[in-house]
Amino acid sequence: MRAIFLNATLKPSPEPSSTEELCRYVADRLAEHDVTCEHIRLVDRRIDPGVVSEAVSDGDHWPGVREHILAADIVVFGTPTWLGQPSSVVKRALERMDAMIAETDEDGVPVLFNRVAGVVVVGNEDGAHHCIAEIAGAAIDLGLTVPGQAWTYWNKGPGPGEEEYRTTGDREWTHSTGDAMAHVLAHAARALSAAPIPKPPNA
Known part of the structure; x- marks a missing residue:
């Protein structure tokens, strides 16, 4: 089994990222x-705006990212929370994935079927459940399967502050939830591998 973590931090490598630490x-x-x-830190790649799978312009890295997604059984979206919202980086990736809704394999099965998805969220403000709901809803539209408890998050709570996941000592709940997330994703992915969803009647 293979998993791809799409890290949508705003911080380019090698800058430390709380999103990356929790994803790891x-x-x-x-x-x-x-x-x-x-792991792919999306901000390190040039991903042009658009809703197509092919390159939008010379230097657009999306086709390569797409190939990594299609090679995976598990797709995990990692995002910080900004203004209670998922980052613009993850939204751009989801927009590009929109093109895959209409794509099928040689048997007519939508290309993102029979893969499971999960969500990791970090931030020093509220909004994790909103981010999870937005990303999970988009993943379902794309054809990915989102099982229950396929997420974990850390947030400091409302208001500003310097503390973040990378520096906090309060990780117990986040990690126990992450343990459950990994357990669910691995077993759901294996179940779909053993009994894949066939071509739907409306395909």
């Missing part, structure tokens, strides 16, 4: 379920 925690738990994990 979940990846370590998935590895315990024999899942090979890959």
Whole structure:
């Protein structure tokens, strides 16, 4: 089994990222379920705006990112919370994935079927549940399967502050929820692999 983590932090590498640290925690738990994990920090790639799978212009990296998504059984979207919203970076990735709704494999099965999705959220403000709901809803529209408890988050709570996931000592709930997230994603992905959803009647 393979998992791809799409990290939608606003911080380019090598700047430390709380989103990446929590994504890597979940990846370590998935590895315990024999899942090979890959991480892409989306802000390090040039992803042009659009709703097509092919390159929008020279230098658009989206086609390569798309290939990594299609090679995975598990797709995890990681995002910070800004103004109670998912980052603009993850929204752009979802917009590009919109093109995949109309794409099918050689058997007529939508290309994102039989993959599961999860969500990781961090931020020093409220909004994690809203971000999870927005991303999960988009993932379902795309054809991904979102099982229950396929998410974890850390947030400081309302108001400004310097504390963040990378520096806090208060991680117990976030990590126990991340443990459950990895457990659910791995088992749901294996279930779909064993009994894949066939071509739907409206395809």
